[in-house]
Amino acid sequence: MNITECIQNDYLEWKIGDVISISAGTGSGKSYFVQNVLAEYAKSQGEFILYLVPRLQLKKQIEKDLEKEGIKNIDVRTYQSYESIDEQFDMEYVQKVYKYVVCDEAHYFFSDAVFNSTTDISFERFMNNENAITLLLSATSAILLSYIKKFLSHRKLIDYNYGYDFNHVKKIEAYQKHEVLIESMNWLLEKNHKTIIFIQSAKKAYELYEKYKEHSVFVCGKESSYYKHVNEEIVDEIIKARKFNSLFLITTAVLDVGVNIEDADLHKVIIDMSDIDTVIQCLGRKRLVGDNDYVHLLIRNHTNQSIGGYIVEEKARFEEGQVFYKEGREALATKNYRKGFSDIIYVNKQGMIDVNKMKYVKASINYKWYLKCLDNFGGYLSEIKKALKYEDKIEIRDLLNIKEERENILKSYVGKELIGKESQKELLQQLGFKKNRQLVQSMSGLSKILEQEKYVYKVNSFRAYRIVDGVKIQCRIYVIETL
Template sequence: MKVTDLIKKEYLTWKSGDIISLSAGTGSGKTYFVINVLAKQAKKNNELILYLVPRTKLKKQVLNRLKKADVTNVEVKMYQAIEHSIVHSEGDISWLRAYDYIICDDSHYFTNDALFNANTEDSLKLILSASNAITLLMSATGELLIKYIKKFYSSRSIKEYSLLPDYSYIQKLSAYQSEQQLYASVEWLVANNKKSIIFIQSDKKAYELYSKFKDNAMFVCGVSSKYKRYVDEYQIEQMIENEKFETLLLITTAALDVGFNIEDIEVQHIVIDMLDTDTFIQCLGRKRLVPGADEKVNVLFQNYNNNQIGGKLSMAQKNVSLGRQYYKVKAVKTEKHQRMSLNNMFYYDGESDVQINNMIYVKSAFNVSRFKKYIEQPKGFIKEIQRLLGYEDKVYVLDDLQDRQRELNILQKYEEVVYYSSKEAKVILQELNIKNAHYKVIRDFSEANKIFAERQYPYEFIVSKGYITDDIGKRKQTRIYTLCKTK
């Protein structure tokens, strides 16, 4: 089912001031509905539509679609332009009232970008103040935003439409742990001529990866990144026009995490390095399935460990703690020149009071709950990705598979080798360098046997009694250490 089938003719009953929530996965026809159904109806009524997007690449692609569909009553702007107008319009928002519909595409922008853009709350507030317009919030991951609106705009009614996403096209879901494994995986993709999209959270890390594989790759980052000069604008224009890229690899940051489409049957591998699972889902959705083709996609993602998640958890907890203190005392008096020393969750309202950015607070509280869940259960992040994608098969961490093969090779090398002292036999343990649950390298043969059994390695250390003859020909009893293969 597509969005147009879900809504049917109900859009004809929408009224000024209505907030419409459209929660549907990527490729479900949200943009198609706006351009081919809603815009045509609005044109009949001489109505104008404001179409808001969070990324410049997406803006260009939407404009391209509007041009192809010959739609003239839709104006496309970026959310950042709204935020800029708030600063420079001195409170005059009359221009916004010219629109009968305000479409907030990838509306999770308000919550997802809040932690590094303190203005998203302001743009949402301005948009919702246009009570003459019908506001349509569209996202595959907009759950938190709807909770926010229900909490802070409880007087407004929301009409909700929802389509469950379908990820059955994912053939294999795997994870990697280390940067070395990421590079090894990309080397495999290149060596085997596998066309792939690679999403990297850090623009620095993305550029370094691109530098290694630039003979086979194109690079995309945000317009404010210091690595912007390495982006080939012509390649991007061609990608926007054709919804395909010509290189073997597309290495990009979250600059392409929303809305933008790649419809190419040759792209069957996606690599994602994103901790925020909303962003993860958006990245995955950039690959659109070719209609009528039985496509399968292999997904490799970064598995964040507890230390990495713990750092993000601490930052989120700090925001939540400060927010609770604020709500407890209701207001904090300060001077205007002190604002720069405040946490970015707070701002000066121009009347000697400090106000809180509720969007940052809510997003931080949501992250605390999310990150704790990952840490408190084994393989928490992997389990969350499996849950989101409905993937029931086992997810293998490639680093573990490589370690497993390395360890089996070592065990095979020492199979049936006889040692007449524990010191000599421990050379095997030293080479294996296996760590126990307490991250200590095992030095005990019985502990090694337990781990071999847990990992289903067909080996065990056998300690037996035997005899050796010393230098003067005297026979004496000793312990014999042998690594034996089990049935």
């Protein structure tokens, strides 16, 4: 997918006030189109481009690229630099100087709203600026486009939507417990496999870095108390070289957008995040080097219990927004009297409670998506498979470890005759299989599970005479056999 070839000369027809959405996977050439094609055309017309990004690391990377190419009519800024709540903030300069405003990684407005309460300020300032042609670049733009169509329908929207391709993801495995993550990293260390590890919590990311400090680089956001442990010189070098020299790059979501790693020796990616858009963005940090490049992904499986916790949090935000928009702020104030509000509520300049639209929309999308995870038999991993268009089964390493233990138990019972309830009960308790959260208590139930989960063992049974407690009786005998 080459964006420049797809758009061709359409950009010559774009008009002031148009909103241009370019939705395509990472590595499809969205930034290349702006920096090489659009910038050259703007230069010929004496026009300037404002290029907005969500991370300082990405800003530095793009500025280095522009300097290298000698492109001087693009100014790179962060969204955050336009999010001051100061009443004196003036957009006149932007409106007068820039014909094009490029919002790179435009999903930022919603994805970062989870922890940044001011993304709505930059969004409204730039989407209300009808004196420019506004470009929205993203690999995950569904929420953004839905919002524009619903709330900004007066803007002319030109949508170039090419989707994304994950054919290079050759294998996906999952883990649930932190101990299994550690086991996996120990294996990667032993085998000398270069890996990017994305961790949701800065605290956990740093703790992981401490454990593998000799072999790792640590990256987190400047707002984090753990930023003092970040080596800025090494991070700058990674941005410049687009690769890292250590075995592990352990990072938070600060690296989930825009910063590209182009390394033929990098094939392993670990992602701890829960949000599907963030998962896709993290996966996109590894840029393909050649047609034969590939990725093996290890992703955290968020269990139904964890998903239930996320649902409770998002539901509270979603329902507050629903009351606010359907019944008004007085109804919301009455219903939440002495209870307090979630983080989607803030006090506006008029001293009245208001809703952060970005947080509300993101909460509503997340709430519905997490509900889908619970409704689906395969849970979270089924939705991940669907999003990444992955056909094979995702094995959970925790369960693989348990399966290995169970196979060792079954192996020790091969050929032994299990007569009577006590001997059968002992085996069933050792194996610990459960169905509907209840321990499997029959050999027939065990037989079905071994077949369903493709064990290399089976349960055989027959009736025969045996001496039990000194008495010869006919009884049902069970035997574990190999397939």
